[in-house]
Amino acid sequence: MSVDLQRWRQLVRPTVPVLDFHTHPVRDFGPYPVVSAAADAAVLVGAARRAGVLRLAVSSLGPGCPPTPTAAQWRAANEYVLRMRDAEPAAILPLCYVSPEFPDAAAREVERCVRQEGMVGVKLWVARRATDPGLDPIAETAAALGVPILQHAWLKTEGQMPGESFPEDAANLARRFPGLRLVAAHLNGINPRGIEALRACASVCVDTSGGDPQNGMVELAVARLGAERVIYGSDAPIRHPAVMLSKVLGARLDSAATRAILWDNAARLLPSWANVAPVPGGG
């Protein structure tokens, strides 16, 4: 039997460049065992390419993803991501993961990772909520270096971890540091209530990563925040890159908004050494 699915395959492929602002190593979240950072990069980038993604920002939370890592653990995680970057330099944009439980050490790690290793941003997860003053040295350093912070945020009905930030916490961080480039992760997790908490904080973007491909969420975020404040992210390998991309491709948006979400908004946030420029002719 011969079949030709080209018509359907074209529907799920992007027609504009795509940068995925939120991914993790396969080592951290499966589903395969990987023998090295290079092998990890190959699997992750391969999946991204099959979905039509050109570049991906990667942060490691370390093997087993301890919610309150030691400084040694997040340094090792950052070294792993740098090796992934070295294996796939055209694709991978490394983010520096630190914990606000060690504020000064974290700030030094951000300095090292950005100045010496060319990392392009900072990832914060669930060790402390974003309202915690332990974030202050990290935020000050990131702002001074001109790199964004990707701050995990979620409003869960069940399973909220003690140090897991609510969307309001990201808003709090943005108000404390108005010059900071801040991305609140997980649009679906932020949910419509969280969108309203972030609406007045014009410096905060949200990424689309994680959660199910819920109908209408991207459109809601664009309507309430503006297309310039929505950034594509997948949370791969936890989520399938193509499924997450379909949240945007399947949304009822104009082409300018789609292009902004999939590339230009990230390009605007990332530092110059990321070598990510807005699409020519874009908004």
Added chain:
Amino acid sequence: MEVIDTNAWFGRGMLGPLPGSPDEVVDAARAVGIDRVCLTPLDAIWYHNPHLGNDELYRIADRRAAVLPVPLLDPTIASWADELALAVTRQAAMVKLAPAYSGYEPAAAEPLLAAAEAAGMPVVVQVRVEDPRYHHPRARVPDADVAAIARLAGRRPRLRLVLGGASTAALLAVAHELRDLAGLFADLSQADGLDAVRRLVDAGLLPKLLFATHAPLFAPLAGLARVLPELDDVSAAAVLGGNARRLLRL
């Protein structure tokens, strides 16, 4: 080739505005190349008597040729046998059970499953409708037990049963049953994660996998995105419609 969505809904849902009218759901499906939609009333999962949502479904199916009606049945409603008989008369594609929403254990469905088996009616058992992290805090419903559902299928060799909305991990955990039970199938509406469909195919499950969108809760394009990047055309065609045609005897 015909693309058949084996698990979609119409209705408003509980958590926010949805493009969930029957025509919106069917039109959105057709816009992404889906030919036929197995449709169930969404809001009826919350009704005291879920059967009361089925009349509208049959009216929709009479009006839209693309709709394959899948009425919602509840084996704890005293008149379930009448509702099953109506489904047979109205040539429903399948009947759907949502045990977690009606508060019964899957084993309570055994008499209904026996009757469905005797009538030659396929049954889809819905494992999850919404991610528990996203539930309204006053309306929390656990996932149904996939292993328990698979065991029920194992006791009915002639029953065609679909695991509806199960995760990739849950499907891999019952891969043995899915391979070995001729009538057991799984839809992919909520099977996510890196290379999810390819992993399920590598587990020997290709003939048992069914394309499904979970629209309007999920964007229908996402259902296609789960399948197409992972599979060659022949395998994808089986998932997108060939397996459903076999299940539904179309």
